[in-house]
Amino acid sequence: MSLRSYLVNLKQALSSRTFKTPYRIVTGNQSADMDSVVSAITFAYLTYSLKTPNEYIIPLIDIPREDFALRRDINKLLSYHNITEDLLYFVEDFDKFLDKSTSIDLSLVDHNGLQGVEINKGFDGGQVNVEAIIDHHADEGHFENANPRIIRTCGSNSTLVFHYFHDLAAGQEEFWESNKDVIELSLGPLLIDTSNMTQKVEDPDIKAFEFYKKVLASDTVNFTAQSNYNDFYKTLKTAKKDISGFSFADILRKDYKQFKFLHDDRVGFSSISKPLSWIANKFSIQDIKDDLSRTLKANQIELLVITASFTQKDTGIYTREFCYYYEGQNEKYAELYQLVWQQLELSTDLYRSEAISSLTNGVNDSGSHLKIYNQKKVTATRKQVVPIVKEVLEK
Structure with a gap:
């Protein structure tokens, strides 16, 4: 199942009356930058594919749906994989999920303390349980029982998400070969967050980048990565900086x-x-x-x-x-x-x-x-x- 197919099937499953409760949700931080969005989407897909087969996790973007159009770099990256806004979930969906599920098991990526009025309200009401954290910010000291609880500095949080699942599925290299869309998606925030591997680069970023290049060396999904890393970075960076027409x-x-x-x-x-x-x-x-x-x-x-x-x-x-x-x-x-x-x-x-x-x-x-x-x-x-x-x- 491709990453896009996962999102399509997730939407269909949510519309049925048989969706398993409590709902499991993964969300990035409230800035909803490329790193947060990609970390949430790949965490959901890789959990379904490699950790708890056939158990859906909903990737939630912690901004209002109307604000997503402002993230032109993210929209550009997702368009390469035909992932459209209608396949994604936003702040206004959270209360709907809570109403249907009554409680939520929440995973945090790219942050380790709750952000957003809606999520904090659910937590204060005893309806939200934080079950996992993968983050590259300073440790705020919350949710010590989360599993995994991975908090360490790194250029891109998507790198930590990749390494967690790569280690979890040790020896299953064929999985990544058949899921190049996950690698290409993860490559975007790695390049953006490290200014094309020139700033804030740490050892996990270097190892992830070398692995990405190896996997993408042939038969890539959407672009010839081996020769176009710089162009790919420049395209996403240009889209990120584009604020034409903004108030x-x-x-x-x-x-x-x-x-x-x-x-x-x-x-x-x-x-x-x-x-x-x-x-x-x-x-x-x-x-x-x-x-x-x-x-x-x-x-x-x-x-x-x-x-x-x-x-x-x-x-x-x-x-x-x-x-x-x-x-x-x-x-x-x-x-x-x-x-x-x-x-x-x-x-x-x-x-x-x-x-x-x-x-x-x-x-x-x-x-x-x-x-x-x-x-x-x-x-x-x-x-x-x-x-x-x-x-x-x-x-």
């Missing part, structure tokens, strides 16, 4: 996560690949202000952190910006930049500072507060920024 709110939603911290601080984190000066020149001040406010309300958060990363076109310098927005009066948020100043090596030496000043002057008033800084510690991605912000807010 500012769309850009904020494209790569978004949110967390609830110790003192009930509900914080959203948006990663964007454009400088804030570009945002200031692309959209009107009023549109930016309205979209920032809508983002707070739509996600029921008090604080929005925006992490921007880009290469300056005129100098070629790789740059990061740390930005945040909140409304009303909150002394802790007002001082947040001071609390993270040293750890993130913040400065006011901003790229195209005139545009930034116009933006903040236009947005800021007694009820709206937008702060933007240059982040000199360019190695600190959102993975590092989230725990830093968490630590200072929880003191």
Whole structure:
């Protein structure tokens, strides 16, 4: 059975009255990037094929269905395998599954703590049991009894998913030869997350990549991988960066996560690949202000952190910006930049500072507060920024 056939059969099985309960679901993190989506889909398929034969796991994408169109790189990758949106499951499906199943056995990939209002609500109500974790983020210390519970750093989480099932099915090399679609799908996030095997590459990534090349050396499903790895990466990277036609709110939603911290601080984190000066020149001040406010309300958060990363076109310098927005009066948020100043090596030496000043002057008033800084510690991605912000807010 191909991976696509699995998804087709899963949809048919769910429509029948004989689907086994409790439902088993696997979900990636709330940013729903390529790594999370592919990790969830391959985990579901490989569990069915190699671990618990004929027992379906539902891969859930932890965003609203309408947001999936913003993930143009993922849609491009899935299109190579004729996997369409109607074969996938999203946040709004979770409550429906819970209603039908009354309880859910949940596996987490590409994160190790629950994310999303719906899933957390189900867990708080005693209806969700976390049964497995495969993740490459920092260990949050939850769900110690999960099995497997694999948490270690790695360039791509899809690599850890592959190695788990490859080890589980040791000696069954013919399985991978007959399931090249799984390998090709896993190759996408590996290349994207490691910038074509040039950054954040660890030993599991290297071993997975060598295995992928061996399997794909002949008779590949959709492309001649041996000669087209670079083109494949460039195609997916171009699709990922394509934000033509997006509103500012769309850009904020494209790569978004949110967390609830110790003192009930509900914080959203948006990663964007454009400088804030570009945002200031692309959209009107009023549109930016309205979209920032809508983002707070739509996600029921008090604080929005925006992490921007880009290469300056005129100098070629790789740059990061740390930005945040909140409304009303909150002394802790007002001082947040001071609390993270040293750890993130913040400065006011901003790229195209005139545009930034116009933006903040236009947005800021007694009820709206937008702060933007240059982040000199360019190695600190959102993975590092989230725990830093968490630590200072929880003191």
